[in-house]
Amino acid sequence: MSRRYQLLDFGNGRKLESLAGRVVDRPCPAADNIPPHNRSLWRNPDSYFDLESKTWTHRTPWPEQLQVEIPKARHPSSPEPAPNSSTDNVLLRVPVQPTPFGHIGIFPEQIGNWRWLHRTAPDADSITRLKSGQALNLFAYTGASTMTIAGDGMKVAHVDAAKPNVEAAKRVAAANGLDEAPIRYLVDDAAAFVQREIRRGNRYHTIVLDPPAYGHGPKSKRAPRSSEKNRSSGKRPARQAKAWRIQRDLPLLLDNCFDLISGKSFRILVTGHSAEMDESDVRQWMRRKLANSRLGRMQPQLKTGRMTLTDLDGRKLDAGFYVRCWTEEPSA
Numbered sequence: 001m002s003r004r005y006q007l008l009d010f011g012n013g014r015k016l017e018s019l020a021g022r023v024v025d026r027p028c029p030a031a032d033n034i035p036p037h038n039r040s041l042w043r044n045p046d047s048y049f050d051l052e053s054k055t056w057t058h059r060t061p062w063p064e065q066l067q068v069e070i071p072k073a074r075h076p077s078s079p080e081p082a083p084n085s086s087t088d089n090v091l092l093r094v095p096v097q098p099t100p101f102g103h104i105g106i107f108p109e110q111i112g113n114w115r116w117l118h119r120t121a122p123d124a125d126s127i128t129r130l131k132s133g134q135a136l137n138l139f140a141y142t143g144a145s146t147m148t149i150a151g152d153g154m155k156v157a158h159v160d161a162a163k164p165n166v167e168a169a170k171r172v173a174a175a176n177g178l179d180e181a182p183i184r185y186l187v188d189d190a191a192a193f194v195q196r197e198i199r200r201g202n203r204y205h206t207i208v209l210d211p212p213a214y215g216h217g218p219k220s221k222r223a224p225r226s227s228e229k230n231r232s233s234g235k236r237p238a239r240q241a242k243a244w245r246i247q248r249d250l251p252l253l254l255d256n257c258f259d260l261i262s263g264k265s266f267r268i269l270v271t272g273h274s275a276e277m278d279e280s281d282v283r284q285w286m287r288r289k290l291a292n293s294r295l296g297r298m299q300p301q302l303k304t305g306r307m308t309l310t311d312l313d314g315r316k317l318d319a320g321f322y323v324r325c326w327t328e329e330p331s332a
Contacts, residue, residue: 002018002020002021003020003021003067003068003069004018004020004068004069004070004071005017005018005019005020005068005070005106005108005111006018006312007108007309007310007311007312007317008023008038008041008311008312009036009037009038009041009042009311009312009313010028010030010031010034010036010311010315010317011031011034011035011036011037012031012032012034012035012036013027013028013029013031013032014026014027014028014031014036015027015028015031015309015317016036016041016042016045017104017108019066019068019096019104020066020067020068020069020096022046022047022062022063022066023041023044023045023046023047024045024046024047024048024049024104025042025045025047025048025049026047026048026049026102026104027049027051027102028317030317030318030319031317037311037313037315038312038313041312044059045059046058046059046060047059047062047098049098049102051102054100054101054102056098062097062098065095066095066096066097067093067094067095067096067175068093068094068096068106068108069090069092069093070090070091070092070093070094070111070114070144071089071090071091072089072090072091072115072118091114091115091118091148091151092114092144092147092148092151092172092176093172093175093176094106094142094144094172094175095168095171095172095175097168099164105142105168105172106142106144107141107144107210107319108309109307109308109309109319109320110144110145110210110271110307112307112322113145113269113271113307113322113324114144114145114148116269116324117145117148117149117152117206117208117267117269118148118151118152120267120326121149121152121153121154122152122154122205122265122329123329124153126265126329127153127154130205130263134154134155134156134204134205134206135149135150135154135155135156135157135204135205135206135207135208136156136157136159136194136197136204136206136207136208136257136260137149137156137157137158137159137207137208137209138159138190138193138194138207138208138209138210138211138253138257139159139160139161139190139209139210139211139212140158140159140160140165140166140169140208140210141160141165141169141210142165142168142169142171142172143158143168143169143172143173144172145208145210145269146158146169146172146173146183147169147172147173147176147178149206149208150173150178150181150182150183151176151178151181154205154206155182155183155184156181156182156183156184157183157184157186157204158183158184158185158186159186159188159190159193160186160187160188160190161187161188161189161190161215161216161218162187162218163187163218166185166186166187169185170185187218188218189218189242190209190211190253191242191244191249191252191253191256194253194256194257194260195256197260198256198259198260202260203260203261203262203263204260204261204262204266205261205262205263205265205266205267206266206267206268207257207260207261207266207267207268207269208268208269209253209257209269209270209271210270210271210272211244211246211249211250211253211270211272212244212246212273212274213245213246213272213273213274213275213276214243214244214245214246215243215244216242216243216244246272246274246276246277247274247276247277250272250277250282251285254270254282254285254286254289255289258289258293258295261295264298264327265298265326265327265328265329266295266298266300266325266326266327267324267325267326267327268323268324268325268326269322269323269324269325270282270322270323271307271320271321271322271323272320272321273319273320273321274320278321279304279305279306279321279322279323280304282304282321282323283302283304283323286302286323286325287302290302290325298327299327300325300326300327301324301325301326301327301328302323302324302325303323303324304321304322304323304324305321305322306318306319306320306321306322307319307320307321307322
């Protein structure tokens, strides 16, 4: 049985996936108004998520230890590794579990970005020479990017506003033998954390961010001034986190992230899934920023594109954008 991820088919607002052999049918807005290619594949999924009721239906129990293996990249002219190839070719192992929101613990469209992070990782000597923080993963979800970076020997700050995501990331670390790796797990608002890091004088070589189109950070334990009702009841109201809107908030966050970069080399990876902003917007902003900063004098490379998943018939399902900005590692 294959231990890999495979998009089987998509259409009618849904996608059919194989997770290490387990067939899952779940919603996919990008597949709206597209007919599926092979209806016979959809007849008996192992798990089905209904968006309206937000419930999963399982034909068979979901395996407790189900994992998806992500293979390392091959040369572009080489075929994908065989489904059951050597463990030496495994880049990541990601535990997958159904969530109440229809997620499964992995965003497989990011596989190309994880491979890029692995391919462009600094060597051991370069990592040793880094004087301050080494890598920062914002909106880090369950941490596949974090584990890729940590597996290459770097220290990582893993930041996500949802505590369940951070706890899931620790399980991903365990699945990859990275329990004791130098990873800081932080339940925090990404934008607020970056602002504090600037004030602290901390700097990074690698920054990864996958912001949502909209969302909220965690509620603060420190509450604002209590209302009369709350004072009389003795309750302390929770502070509401600032709402995140990618079109409004990403430019400032990127500006601050560039201020966190130090040293003679760097990497920044930005991904997103928003109709309000795409790779051309981020590329244009980065070019303006680089033209007026010391980072531009380092002559970084800039690559943009679309993240896609390919089904069994070779059809590509769009899954958002990526922007990669990086420099070559300097000689010792």
